[in-house]
Amino acid sequence: MLLNNGQTETPKKNIKPKFRVVAIDETEHWSDDIKAQGKVWGVYLVDMNRYTYCCELTPSLELHFLYYVAIPKKRTKDRKVADDFQDLVDENYPHSDTSYVGTNQKFSRIRKVDLTESDKKTLADEGYEVLHKDVVEYLRANHYI
Secondary structure (H helix, E strand, C coil), X not given: CECCCCCECCCHHHCCCCEEEEEXXXXXXXXXXXXXXXXXXXXXXXXXXXXXXXXXXXXXXXEEEEEEEEEECCCCCXXXXXXXXXXXXXXXXXXXXXXXXXXXXXXXXXXXXXCCHHHHHHHHHHCHHHHHHHHHHHHHHCCCC
């Protein structure tokens, strides 16, 4: 397919997804009171085989927000401390559904997402966008990291 800027794009049905769940330390973007309590990791789904160009020559990866993981500084056996900190982060989260990073981004934590036979059938029958939406929905309900 020829795009109006002259670049070509691979048809979406031919994309073979290479999904990964990645975590990025985003503590520095939070308020001082949350930073004082611990670290906040943003967890995203990224397709390592799908690039986008954000007004630049180098490609970027598209990150799709899944959830936050809040890790308190105080390590105790009392689960309430961790739960309270997670609740505080969840109530105040400043995320957008989609973000972009350069392909040279180093991720602190990364986990491969294996496609099931059902996922492969969805990709073949309904296309990449439907599969991607299904995977995001599944991962938001079933935390990988």
